[in-house]
Amino acid sequence: MSTIVSVDVSDVRFPTSQSLDGSDAMNPDPDYSAAYLVVRTDAGDGHEGHGFVFTIGRGNDVQLAAIGAVAEHIVGREVEPLLDDMGAASAELIGDSQLRWLGPEKGVMHMAIGAVVNALWDLKAKRAGMPLWQLLARMSPEELVSLVDFRYLSDALTRDEALAILRAAEPGKAEREAQLLESGFPAYTTTPGWLGYSDEKLARLCREAMADGFTQIKLKVGADLDDDIRRFRIAREVCGPDFPIAIDANQRWDVQAAIDWVQALAEFRPHWVEEPTSPDDVLGHAAIARGIAPIPVATGEHVQNRVVFKQLMQADAISFVQIDATRVGGVNENVAILLLAAKFGLPVCPHAGGVGLCEAVQHLSMLDFVAVAGTREGRVIEFVDHLHEHFVTPTVIEGGAYRAPLTPGAGTEMLAESVRDYTWTGAHRVATAAG
Numbered sequence: 001m002s003t004i005v006s007v008d009v010s011d012v013r014f015p016t017s018q019s020l021d022g023s024d025a026m027n028p029d030p031d032y033s034a035a036y037l038v039v040r041t042d043a044g045d046g047h048e049g050h051g052f053v054f055t056i057g058r059g060n061d062v063q064l065a066a067i068g069a070v071a072e073h074i075v076g077r078e079v080e081p082l083l084d085d086m087g088a089a090s091a092e093l094i095g096d097s098q099l100r101w102l103g104p105e106k107g108v109m110h111m112a113i114g115a116v117v118n119a120l121w122d123l124k125a126k127r128a129g130m131p132l133w134q135l136l137a138r139m140s141p142e143e144l145v146s147l148v149d150f151r152y153l154s155d156a157l158t159r160d161e162a163l164a165i166l167r168a169a170e171p172g173k174a175e176r177e178a179q180l181l182e183s184g185f186p187a188y189t190t191t192p193g194w195l196g197y198s199d200e201k202l203a204r205l206c207r208e209a210m211a212d213g214f215t216q217i218k219l220k221v222g223a224d225l226d227d228d229i230r231r232f233r234i235a236r237e238v239c240g241p242d243f244p245i246a247i248d249a250n251q252r253w254d255v256q257a258a259i260d261w262v263q264a265l266a267e268f269r270p271h272w273v274e275e276p277t278s279p280d281d282v283l284g285h286a287a288i289a290r291g292i293a294p295i296p297v298a299t300g301e302h303v304q305n306r307v308v309f310k311q312l313m314q315a316d317a318i319s320f321v322q323i324d325a326t327r328v329g330g331v332n333e334n335v336a337i338l339l340l341a342a343k344f345g346l347p348v349c350p351h352a353g354g355v356g357l358c359e360a361v362q363h364l365s366m367l368d369f370v371a372v373a374g375t376r377e378g379r380v381i382e383f384v385d386h387l388h389e390h391f392v393t394p395t396v397i398e399g400g401a402y403r404a405p406l407t408p409g410a411g412t413e414m415l416a417e418s419v420r421d422y423t424w425t426g427a428h429r430v431a432t433a434a435g
C-alpha cells in the first residue's frame with residue numbers, strides 16, 4: 001500500500017492573447033491557461049498523477065481554489081483502493097454534499113473534480129505501464145460500465161444497454177487496436193480559421209492544412225456576416241467544392257439569428273455549425289437544427305455534464321458530439337457520454353486545442369474507436385498547433401491523423417520547466433511576450 005502525500009497546484013498561463021491565436025467571436029483575447037495539479041505518493045516508484053482544467057486566463061485562480069477543495073478528499077488516502085475502483089473514487093468526489101451545492105455537477109467545481117479524476121487516471125495508467133486509451137480499451141465491458149454513474153441517464157441509457165453496446169464492440173477490438181497503432185485517428189484543424197487572421201493568412205493556412213493531409217478544417221464565424229461570407233468564400237475556393245469546412249460561432253447567436261446567419265452561409269455548405277447558441281439551450285439547439293437542416297449542428301465543449309448531452313441527443317438537437325477532456329467530471333463522465341453517443345448513433349468529434357486538450361482528449365476518441373463505437377468513420381478530433389511543446393508527451397500528427405500515444409499515462413503531464421516559467425505572477429513577463 002502507498003499513500004497520497006500531496007496534491008500540488010499551479011496557476012499556469014500562456015500569453016496567447018498577444019498573437020490573436022485562439023481568437024473567436026466571443027473570446028477575442030484568450031490567454032490559454034491551465035489550473036494544474038500533481039498528485040504525489042510515497043510509493044517510491046517515481047509515478048505522479050497530472051491533471052488540469054483548461055481556462056483562458058482570468059479565473060484560473062478560482063479554478064485552482066476549487067481543485068484545492070476537491071483535493072482534500074484524496075490527500076492522506078491509500079492509493080490502491082482509489083485506483084482499483086475509479087467508479088467509486090469519481091462518485092465519492094462528485095457526491096460531497098457540501099461541494100455539490102456549488103453545482104450540482106456543473107461549472108468550476110465539477111471541472112475541478114474532473115481534473116482530480118483525470119490526474120488519478122494518469123497515475124493509474126502510468127502504474128499500469130499503458131497509455132490511457134489502451135488501459136481503458138482493454139477493460140472488460142463490466143469494468144467500463146462500472147466507471148459510469150447512470151443516475152439521471154437511465155431514461156435514455158440503462159446499465160444493461162451500455163453493457164450490450166460494449167459487448168457488441170468486443171469482436172474486432174484487437175484488430176482495431178492494431179489499425180489505430182498503424183494509422184492513427186483522423187484530425188481536423190482549426191488553425192486557418194481564427195477571426196484575427198488576414199485573408200492572405202487564411203488562404204495560406206487553408207492550403208497548408210490540405211498539404212499536411214487534414215481532411216477537414218473549421219472557420220470561426222459570428223462576428224460580422226459580410227466578413228464571414230468573404231472568408232468562407234476564400235476557404236471554399238482554396239479547398240475546393242467537396243472539402244469539409246465546418247464553422248464555429250462560439251455561442252454568439254440567439255436562436256433565430258443563428259438560423260438566419262447560417263442560411264446566409266448555406267451556399268458554402270458548412271460541414272457542421274458549432275456552438276450556435278447558449279450551450280444550456282437544448283430546445284434552442286433543436287430549433288436551430290430544424291431551421292438549418294440539412295446542415296448539421298455540433299456542440300459540447302461547454303456542455304456541462306452528461307445530463308445536458310442526454311437531452312441534446314433526445315431532442316435531436318445535435319448531429320456531432322463534441323466532448324471535452326476538462327469540461328465535465330473527467331474520464332468517467334466522458335465514458336458515459338461516449339456510451340450515450342453510441343446509443344443514439346452519433347459520431348463523437350472532440351473539442352481540442354487550448355493547452356493540453358489535444359493531448360488529453362485523443363485517448364477518449366481512441367477508446368471510442370477500439371471499444372465503444374467500433375469505428376472511425378465520420379469521426380475527427382480537433383487539432384490546433386499551439387503549445388504542445390510544453391507537454392512531456394506532445395501529440396504527434398502525421399498525414400492529418402493523431403498517432404496513438406504509446407507512453408504510459410493520460411498525456412496530461414506538462415514539462416516542469418514550463419509550469420515554472422509560466423506560473424502566473426500577476427502579469428505576463430515581457431520576456432515571454434514574443435514567444
Ligand SMILES: [Mg+2]
Pocket residue numbers: 248250274275301351
Ligand atoms: Mg468550438
